[in-house]
Amino acid sequence: MDQNPFFGSKMIKIVKVPLQLEPFLDKFRDLFTKPSYGSFRDLCGALSVCDKSKTVSNLCDTMADCSKGKKSRSSYNWFFSDANWDENEVAQRKVDLFIDSLCLKENDKLLLIIDDTYNEKEGNQTDGVGKFYDHSKEAYIWGNNFVTSVVQSKGLFIPHKAKMYIKNDDENENFKTKMEIAFEEIIKPLVVPKSIDLYIVFDSWWFSSDLFSKCLKLGHNIVCQIKSDKKVGINRDMYFQVRDLANQIEDKFFIKTTVSVRGKKKTYYAFEKKVIIDKVGGVNPSEWTKS
Structure with missing residues (x-):
């Protein structure tokens, strides 16, 4: 089917990379050897139409047997495990293209949002699988835990990097905490133009003075939640738990603020105060809200 790159009744199958993707993928060509670029191109094309879980097996099945240059599943597995390419370079190129496409200029904001997620499993054959407490379900689950990230600006966002967290045991010689993974594998490798303000964003679970200090040393800004039982100082001598400090503020001093978050409007009541x-x-919240 020359006109239509897809065919099939039970599963959409790709005959060739969609024409719309080819110019974009070509911008990554110099980061791979010729065989590896072929695998990269095939897998990205399959990702665009695969409606099942994005395993190598399912991606391979999404490629039609008559697909030009289709390789064996073991070849695509080899691409991820042993091929000579740098995931930081690929992730960086993606961010560079994102910045260029949005025409970000001096003092524009770029957000790097850090979080983690779980992928439940039934068996125990997957690398890193284990028992984890999922706060969203308030229960333990069996599966994998990933530190995830997205890059966002001007209301648009793209996935950035995801790294698996593996629990510390006798077999894990290179153990890293999730905070170490976030900084060393995701935050530190990312480079943005000096004219653009990069904000590292995360929720209260990730609050850590060590992570703060490392991000600030790189010249980045930080936006995060803090738990209500944490202490903050209004001066060098007076410290309060966040909940107690909030209870001292009269309602009339809160400012109603409505923001759009990925297409949905949310309303917050905010109060600004520099604290220690x-x-x-x-920590000065006005540096974020004024800019």
């Missing part, structure tokens, strides 16, 4: 966080120093 132990081992971090002064």
Whole structure:
């Protein structure tokens, strides 16, 4: 089917990479050897139409048997496990293209949002599988845990990097905490133009003075939640738990703020105050809200 790259009744199958993708994928060609670029191109094309879980097996099945240059599943497995390419270079190129496409200029914001997620499993053959407490379900689940990230600006976002967290045991010689993974594998390798303000964003679970300090040393800004039982100082001598400090603020001083988050409007009541966080120093929320 020359006109239509897809065919099949039970499963959509790809005969060739969609024409719309080819110019974009070509911008990554110099990061791979010729055989590896072929695998990269095939897998990206399959990702665009695969409606099942994105395993190598399912991606391979999504490619039609008559697909030009289709390789064996073992070849695509080899691409991920042993091929000579740098995931940081690929992720960086993707961010560079994102910045260029949005025409970001001096003092524009770029957000790097850090979180984690779970992928439930039934068996125990998958690397890194284990028992984890899923706070969204308030229960333990059996599966994999990934530190994830997206890059966002001007209301648009793209996936950035995801790294598997593997629990510390006798077999894991290179153990890293999730915070170490976030900084060393995701935050530190990312490079943005000096004229663009990069904000590292995460929720209260990730609050850590060590992570704060490392991000600040790189020249990045930080936006995060803090748990209500944490102490903050209004000066060098007076510290309060966040909940107690909030209870001292009269309702009339809160400002109603409505923001759009990925197409949905959300309303918050905000109050700004410069405070001191132990081992971090002064924190000024107005630096974010004014810019």
